[in-house]
Amino acid sequence: MNYNPVMSTGYKYKRIAESLRQRIRNGKYGEGELLPTTKMLAVEFNTTPVTIDRAIKLLVMEQLVTRTPGVGTTVLNQSRPTRSTTAPRLIGALLQVQTESRFWERLIEGVNDVLRPEGFSILIGYHNQELDVALEHARLFRDQGGEIVLFAPFDRPNVSRYEEDNAVMVTELRALGMEVIMLDRYIESVPGHFVSEYCYSMGKAMIESVIAKGYRHPICFSTDYVSVIGMRERAFLDGCRAAGLDTTDDRIVRVPLKTYQNRDYDTVVAALDQVAEWDVVVCLNSRIFNTLLYALARRDRTPLGGEPRFAGFVDIELMDLDRVVAYVEQPVREMGHAAGRMVKHLLTERSIEYQHALVPCELRVLDDD
Structure with a gap:
């Protein structure tokens, strides 16, 4: 396979x-x-x-x-400027595990595009969604002189756990004497700096475009909660509502993140089979997109008789467009650029105001064959 x-x-x-x-x-x-x-x-x-x-x-x-x-x-000159000390300025990055599309690595490459010419180095640690592991890396960052931590917040099963666990993490990082910039997502309970995508308007437009093509029974495959997942779910429901469809919560199928990570196709297909009517599946991230595309590769018909179709949010352009109606691409490297500029701002301005950067996504609606 x-x-x-x-x-x-x-x-x-x-x-x-x-x-x-x-x-x-x-x-x-x-x-x-x-x-x-x-x-x-x-x-x-x-x-x-x-x-x-x-x-x-x-x-x-x-x-x-x-x-x-x-x-x-x-x-321009690509060499690093000469500094008064041989030790580079250090930035820490607490990331989630690597993905097939290298999402976090590409985001950090964007940060490096901005900071490397200024003589910065980035220390990377993977927190594996665990507070203790993240804190161990954070203490190492602090001990080596790290001034700022770029933090990819933990995924959690629901909003309350997401807010609670990430608020604890941000508070602990600040207690270690480091400022925190959240990457790709944010939390509501503790004000802070963050860089994220702006996906709502493009996501809503995507759903409206899909429905305008004649797909009247869209369902959405979602997963564990992070702020961008919540925003994408809202875009899906609001797009359905704007197109005149009902917005009952049973349009959204939530499957634990580990199911997608483990490529448990049988569980995914079983969850899909619980839905009586659907003609297009909207996937809320690249991992879900890949899992659904593969799981349904041999399925020729939907419960309504048509060929399965897909739409959704991805962090890199889709290559296999055979059954894809539309998708929204995340601006991964551009988010890294925004984070790099934010680091420079925080180290030079020392502003007491929290900095937020929302980078627009791009929508691609595919022509019918």
């Missing part, structure tokens, strides 16, 4: 940006050199100048290049 994720490397402009990024870091384009013109790059990558401009804007945000009207795009 092939368990590889059905994902590619992202929207075309992001793939182009990654290609140019690697050329710069490998020395093909040196400091002070001009990149090929937008028109030349558009021909090379078989795309439009608008797509090239979007790719270049990412590199500008990462401080790899600068654009000068009438001149072009110039490569």
Whole structure:
């Protein structure tokens, strides 16, 4: 069996940006050199100048290049600045386990795009959803001079546990003398800094688009609670409501996170079989998307007679679009850039106000064959 994720490397402009990024870091384009013109790059990558401009804007945000009207795009100095001490400034990162799509690693790569040129180093620890493990890593960060911790909050079965456990963790980190920036999610019970996606409007628009295509019986597969899951569930229900469908809670099927992590396809299919009527499944993250796509690969018909269709939220562009109607892509690297800028702000401004950054997602509605 092939368990590889059905994902590619992202929207075309992001793939182009990654290609140019690697050329710069490998020395093909040196400091002070001009990149090929937008028109030349558009021909090379078989795309439009608008797509090239979007790719270049990412590199500008990462401080790899600068654009000068009438001149072009110039490569900047990529070496770290000389500091008065040999010890780099340290930032800690408490992350969840690695995923098939390298979500957390790609987010941290975005942080590094911003902070590495400034002489920062990032110490990474994986907390495995456990408070004691997270605190052990945090003490090591503190002992090595860490000033700020980037924290991916714990997933929990419900809102109250999510808020309670993560509030304890944030409080403990602050007691260790480190400021905290929450990544990809946030908590309501304790004010703090966070960087997250803004998925609600795109998610609601996705559901409305799916229903407008004629799918009148959407169901939603969800999982353990984090703030973004709550936001996506709300977008699903509000999209159904806006399209004139009922919004009873039985449209949402909640399956524990470990079921998806363990690729327990039988349990997932059994949960789906409990739903009497459905014609499209909306998946609330990439792991759910992959699990459902694989679990239903051999199922030809829905209870209503049509071929199973999918929509949902993913952290990387889908490659297998055979049964996909629409999806919303998370801005993973861009969230890392926002977190890196927030770190710099906190270390220079020392503001007493909490900083929030919401990075918009992108919606892709696929044409019917």
